[in-house]
Amino acid sequence: MSNAKPQSLCFPVEVERIKSSKEGGLRISWSDGVETLLSSKTLRIQCPCATCVEERGESNHNTPLTPVSGRARLSIASEVKGNIYSLEAVRPVGNYALNLSWEDGHKTGIYSWALLRSLATNS
Numbered sequence: 378m379s380n381a382k383p384q385s386l387c388f389p390v391e392v393e394r395i396k397s398s399k400e401g402g403l404r405i406s407w408s409d410g411v412e413t414l415l416s417s418k419t420l421r422i423q424c425p426c427a428t429c430v431e432e433r434g435e436s437n438h439n440t441p442l443t444p445v446s447g448r449a450r451l452s453i454a455s456e457v458k459g460n461i462y463s464l465e466a467v468r469p470v471g472n473y474a475l476n477l478s479w480e481d482g483h484k485t486g487i488y489s490w491a492l493l494r495s496l497a498t499n500s
Protein backbone atom coordinates (compact mmCIF):
# COMPACT_ATOMS: atom_id res chain seq x y z
CA MET A 378 0.00 0.00 0.00
CA SER A 379 1.23 3.44 -0.84
CA ASN A 380 0.65 6.53 1.24
CA ALA A 381 0.90 8.79 -1.80
CA LYS A 382 -2.09 11.01 -2.33
CA PRO A 383 -4.00 10.38 -5.53
CA GLN A 384 -3.12 13.01 -8.12
CA SER A 385 -6.78 13.52 -8.89
CA LEU A 386 -7.12 15.46 -5.64
CA CYS A 387 -5.15 18.28 -7.24
CA PHE A 388 -6.84 20.84 -9.40
CA PRO A 389 -5.51 23.84 -11.30
CA VAL A 390 -5.76 27.21 -9.65
CA GLU A 391 -4.43 28.96 -12.72
CA VAL A 392 -4.00 27.98 -16.35
CA GLU A 393 -1.91 30.19 -18.57
CA ARG A 394 -1.33 29.83 -22.27
CA ILE A 395 2.30 30.06 -23.27
CA LYS A 396 3.16 31.38 -26.68
CA SER A 397 6.87 30.92 -26.63
CA SER A 398 8.54 29.21 -29.58
CA LYS A 399 6.28 28.27 -32.45
CA GLU A 400 4.02 25.88 -30.59
CA GLY A 401 3.62 27.07 -27.05
CA GLY A 402 1.70 25.18 -24.46
CA LEU A 403 0.07 25.48 -21.06
CA ARG A 404 1.49 26.50 -17.72
CA ILE A 405 -0.66 25.18 -14.90
CA SER A 406 -0.47 26.15 -11.24
CA TRP A 407 -1.94 23.39 -9.07
CA SER A 408 -3.76 23.47 -5.78
CA ASP A 409 -0.83 21.80 -4.05
CA GLY A 410 1.54 24.55 -5.11
CA VAL A 411 3.19 22.68 -7.95
CA GLU A 412 3.58 24.44 -11.28
CA THR A 413 3.77 22.36 -14.45
CA LEU A 414 4.53 23.21 -18.06
CA LEU A 415 3.08 21.17 -20.89
CA SER A 416 4.03 21.77 -24.50
CA SER A 417 1.17 21.87 -26.96
CA LYS A 418 2.91 19.07 -28.84
CA THR A 419 2.81 16.80 -25.80
CA LEU A 420 -0.84 17.65 -25.29
CA ARG A 421 -1.72 16.87 -28.88
CA ILE A 422 0.24 13.64 -28.95
CA GLN A 423 -1.52 12.51 -25.79
CA CYS A 424 -5.00 13.64 -26.88
CA PRO A 425 -7.44 11.44 -24.93
CA CYS A 426 -10.33 11.45 -27.40
CA ALA A 427 -11.50 8.15 -28.81
CA THR A 428 -10.21 8.90 -32.30
CA CYS A 429 -6.69 9.67 -31.17
CA VAL A 430 -6.54 6.79 -28.73
CA GLU A 431 -7.51 4.46 -31.51
CA GLU A 432 -5.03 6.12 -33.83
CA ARG A 433 -2.21 5.60 -31.37
CA GLY A 434 -3.18 1.96 -31.04
CA GLU A 435 -2.54 1.59 -34.74
CA SER A 436 0.75 3.38 -34.91
CA ASN A 437 2.03 1.23 -37.76
CA HIS A 438 -1.02 1.97 -39.78
CA ASN A 439 -1.34 5.29 -41.56
CA THR A 440 -5.08 5.65 -41.39
CA PRO A 441 -6.34 9.21 -41.78
CA LEU A 442 -7.38 10.99 -38.66
CA THR A 443 -11.01 11.88 -39.17
CA PRO A 444 -12.60 14.64 -37.14
CA VAL A 445 -15.53 13.44 -35.09
CA SER A 446 -17.51 16.62 -35.30
CA GLY A 447 -17.67 19.89 -37.13
CA ARG A 448 -15.65 20.57 -40.23
CA ALA A 449 -16.43 17.35 -42.00
CA ARG A 450 -14.45 18.17 -45.12
CA LEU A 451 -11.25 18.22 -43.18
CA SER A 452 -9.35 14.98 -43.36
CA ILE A 453 -5.96 14.74 -41.79
CA ALA A 454 -3.88 12.33 -43.74
CA SER A 455 -0.65 10.75 -42.61
CA GLU A 456 1.28 13.74 -43.91
CA VAL A 457 1.58 15.72 -40.72
CA LYS A 458 0.91 19.42 -41.01
CA GLY A 459 2.92 21.68 -38.77
CA ASN A 460 -0.08 23.35 -37.28
CA ILE A 461 -1.67 20.25 -35.78
CA TYR A 462 0.39 21.05 -32.71
CA SER A 463 -0.78 24.62 -32.60
CA LEU A 464 -3.31 25.30 -29.84
CA GLU A 465 -6.24 27.40 -30.95
CA ALA A 466 -8.44 27.54 -27.86
CA VAL A 467 -8.59 26.33 -24.28
CA ARG A 468 -11.98 25.97 -22.59
CA PRO A 469 -12.89 24.69 -19.16
CA VAL A 470 -15.23 21.71 -19.03
CA GLY A 471 -17.21 21.91 -15.82
CA ASN A 472 -14.71 21.97 -13.02
CA TYR A 473 -12.88 18.80 -13.89
CA ALA A 474 -11.21 19.18 -17.28
CA LEU A 475 -10.04 21.33 -20.17
CA ASN A 476 -11.19 21.05 -23.75
CA LEU A 477 -8.42 21.93 -26.19
CA SER A 478 -8.94 22.97 -29.80
CA TRP A 479 -6.23 22.83 -32.41
CA GLU A 480 -5.64 24.84 -35.55
CA ASP A 481 -6.45 21.86 -37.75
CA GLY A 482 -9.98 21.76 -36.32
CA HIS A 483 -9.49 18.89 -33.90
CA LYS A 484 -11.37 19.66 -30.72
CA THR A 485 -12.71 16.48 -29.18
CA GLY A 486 -10.01 16.02 -26.56
CA ILE A 487 -11.18 16.42 -22.96
CA TYR A 488 -8.18 16.62 -20.64
CA SER A 489 -9.10 15.84 -17.04
CA TRP A 490 -7.07 17.36 -14.23
CA ALA A 491 -5.65 13.94 -13.45
CA LEU A 492 -4.53 13.46 -17.03
CA LEU A 493 -2.95 16.91 -17.25
CA ARG A 494 -1.11 16.31 -14.02
CA SER A 495 0.13 12.89 -15.07
CA LEU A 496 1.30 14.18 -18.45
CA ALA A 497 3.34 16.85 -16.73
CA THR A 498 4.78 14.38 -14.27
CA ASN A 499 5.73 11.86 -16.88
CA SER A 500 7.16 14.18 -19.49
Ligand SMILES: [Zn+2]
Binds near residue numbers: 425427
Ligand atom coordinates in the same frame (compact mmCIF):
# COMPACT_ATOMS: atom_id res chain seq x y z
ZN1 LIG B 1 -7.99 13.59 -30.27
